[in-house]
Amino acid sequence: MRPIKELIWHCTATPEGREVSVATIRQWHKERGWSDIGYHKVVHLDGTVEDGRPEATVGAHTSGHNTGTIGYVYVGGCDAKMNPKDTRTDAQKKAMLALTRQAIAKYGLKKVSGHNQYAAKACPSFDVRKDPIGNLV
Ligand SMILES: [Zn+2]
Structure with a gap:
């Protein structure tokens, strides 16, 4: 397994x-x-989680930061006019917390972050550093 x-x-x-x-x-x-x-991994509106690219394979999600990382996504992130909005359902928040905990336990992660910390983008439309998922390590 890659680190x-x-x-x-x-x-x-x-x-x-x-x-x-x-x-x-x-x-x-x-x-x-x-x-x-x-x-x-993909987190659907009802909190169900589906696998995307195998975690053993380097992803394609954050330019310059794909080696040594994994990238998970929740469905949503925009309002009806396509402006950035934290649209996470309660079920998604719960699933994201559980997935983050699992990944920390499995890989010994040193950091949990959001795409917007590495690019001038709104993605994931909230500040991971101020969210419970960003405060587990
Ligand atoms: Zn992104």
């Missing part, structure tokens, strides 16, 4: 309340010329 020291959270940048399948995200990313979906 993984950090989990970076993302949003799909899709409108509040709209579900997005792993198959759809995979298709978007393949259209960009990538080999597979760029994220390792």
Whole structure:
């Protein structure tokens, strides 16, 4: 297994309340010329979690920060007008907390962060550092 020291959270940048399948995200990313979906796990509106790219494989989610990290995404992150918004459902928040805890236990992560800490982007539309998921390590 490759060493993984950090989990970076993302949003799909899709409108509040709209579900997005792993198959759809995979298709978007393949259209960009990538080999597979760029994220390792996808958290749906109802809190169910689906696997994306295998965690043993380096992801494609944060430019310059894919080596040594894993990238998880929640479905949502925009309002109806496509402005950034923290649209996480209670079920998503719960699932994200559980997934973050699992990853910390499994890989001994040293850091949990958000895409917006590495790029001038809103993604994941909230500040991980001020969220419970950012305060577990
Ligand atoms: Zn992102």
